[in-house]
Amino acid sequence: MNRRARPTASPAAGRARGVSLIEIVIVITLIAIISLLAAAAMTGGFKGMQLRSAAKDVASQLRFTRTRAITSGQTQRFVIDPAAHAWRAVDRHGDIPDTLHVTFTGARELQPKPGEGAILFFADGASTGGRVQLSRDTAAWNVDVAWLTGEVKLTRAGGAP
Secondary structure (H helix, E strand, C coil), rough: CCCCCCCCCHHHCCCCCCCCCCHHHHHHHHHHHHHHHHHHCCCCCCHHHHHHHHHHHHHHHHHHHHHHHHHCCCEEEEEEECCEEEECCCEEEEEEECEEEEEEEEEHHHHCCCCCEEEEECCCECCCCEEEEECCCCEHHHHHHCCCCEEEEEECCCCCC
């Protein structure tokens, strides 16, 4: 009798049960896709994210212009051109996506040229005030600048922030 003979086992008996790396990657990918779709649905979709991002960008540039006026001690101007979907301030400029509708409400006397609007920020932080509204379909965001304090607020049009 041969002592070294091993008992024969079926090929499946020697294999460890579990999941392969490919299966784990597929599951993680599916979870990521489902999470992305759920987040997009909750925030109004990709169009809504683009709208809010553009509104945040305009608000941050207005805040930067106000801060620049306070730190430099000189009046600073933020100019927006709704037709061209563009803004400029101090030594910066930017664009607003063409898919968004842009309106400006402010002092007519400050218009650099017809169709453009401007908000002045003074050294004490005050401003001439105004509103930039960005909209798409039925959604809209307002970027309001208080004339007395120069405070910049971002709110949903007709709703809470």
